Amino acid sequence: MYAGFNVSSGTFHNVHLDKDFGYSTVVLFDPVHETQDDDTIVRYFCFPRLGVAIGLRVGDVIIFNAREYHCSSSMSVDRQVFAFAGYVKTAHVGGNDTKVTLTQCQHDINEYMNTKQNVGEREEE
Numbered sequence: 001m002y003a004g005f006n007v008s009s010g011t012f013h014n015v016h017l018d019k020d021f022g023y024s025t026v027v028l029f030d031p032v033h034e035t036q037d038d039d040t041i042v043r044y045f046c047f048p049r050l051g052v053a054i055g056l057r058v059g060d061v062i063i064f065n066a067r068e069y070h071c072s073s074s075m076s077v078d079r080q081v082f083a084f085a086g087y088v089k090t091a092h093v094g095g096n097d098t099k100v101t102l103t104q105c106q107h108d109i110n111e112y113m114n115t116k117q118n119v120g121e122r123e124e125e
Contacts, residue, residue: 006085012074015048021066024087030058030079042081044073 018024028042041055045062049069054062058081064070066087102110 018066
């Protein structure tokens with residue numbers, strides 16, 4: 001579902017928006033620490049324009065519109081917690097538009113491949 005991924009630890013992100021992203025997902029995980037029955041908030045994910053701050057625990061998943069201003073705090077615990085982010089850049093989605101004209105290089109490659117395919121079909125006959 002996602003075209004890009006990012007894994008980070010011990011980082012924070014200033015307020016920003018991602019104009020070229022669609023919906024994004026962030027998952028927090030700790031490969032060492034046992035997380036069952038652990039309600040410790042390890043990071044805050046915020047939407048300042050909306051006045052919303054969400055306390056995230058290890059194992060929490062947040063799916064959000066990356067075109068809304070957002071930021072995240074640094075970790076609030078003395079252990080290594082990872083944040084895994086998945087996203088789709090709108091350029092990837094829009095890149096499948098068949099109305100977009102080919103560059104000269106793409107056109108040449110297409111012609112070459114069509115010629116090779118036709119030659120192979122003739123050899124089989």
